[in-house]
Amino acid sequence: MAYPVHCKTAWQDPMTRRAWRRTAVLRCAALPAWLLGFLAWLFAVVMTPAWLLVLWLPVLCVGIWYTLLAVIATTSLARTRRVLRVYPWQVGVAEAKPKENGSTRFVVSDPERPEKTVSLGHGGLIGTRGHFWVRAVKSGHVTETWFAGDPRYLGVVAAPGPRHLLWVAQREATDSRMPPRKKGVSPAARAMARAAGARVGTD
Incomplete structure (x- = not known):
């Protein structure tokens, strides 16, 4: 695709x-x-x-x-x-894996350190086991994933096409009770994440 x-x-x-x-x-x-x-x-x-x-x-x-x-x-x-509106689609940087608690974990390459990965979760709540991304990943139906965003903050996952758009985020990127991530992130990457709606802290 x-x-x-x-x-x-x-x-x-x-x-x-x-x-x-x-x-x-x-x-x-x-x-x-x-x-x-x-x-x-x-x-x-x-x-x-x-x-x-x-x-x-x-x-x-x-x-x-x-x-x-x-x-x-x-x-x-x-x-x-x-x-x-901020990030392009990327292919080959994200892998969807099922978890035992009925959720899905998206493992994405770190944009600035490709040898490392960052995980974003979805599901795990009552009533989410029937969601496409939980069912399809558990059954092995999804073998390829598109990703737009910065996994250290937030992003959108899609099946090739694109189909089944799913917004995912790290908790510290949206929760004001937690300190935003700064370490290991360049100013340019933080600026893009801020434009996409993430909490990145002050420079």
């Missing part, structure tokens, strides 16, 4: 923009679907005997959890686009 080597950033590639729009439609459709599910749950509670509430409460908890996952997936769309 060829990839857009002529594009300075992944977002300049028309196929990448189409993949992002397709991802946006699917994720935005999932959220109202869960909200409609809540209305169906409420109707069922009203129309059935009160003693059945003990059965309906677990259904509500599951629905709330999956709705939160849908909200998180939807809010990552803007972050995904921001990364794609």
Whole structure:
């Protein structure tokens, strides 16, 4: 599968923009679907005997959890686009590996020290075992991975095409309670990561 080597950033590639729009439609459709599910749950509670509430409460908890996952997936769309507007696609630098806890680990070469690697995780939460990147990596269906970003901070992973865009990040690149990474990163790399939305600290 060829990839857009002529594009300075992944977002300049028309196929990448189409993949992002397709991802946006699917994720935005999932959220109202869960909200409609809540209305169906409420109707069922009203129309059935009160003693059945003990059965309906677990259904509500599951629905709330999956709705939160849908909200998180939807809010990552803007972050995904921001990364794609800064970094180009790279092939042959990332390897997807399954973990025993039901998550996926993306092992990516360090941009400034190719002999070393950096890991980015995805999944491991209740309800994420059915996600494409957990299922496909565990089954061995995915053998090649595209990556755009800086694994020391954040990035976007995609199946060749690109398909199944996934935003991933190191915790210190997004969590204000943790000190941002500075050691071993050049000023130019930190500037790009900042433009992509990562916390890199002050110079």
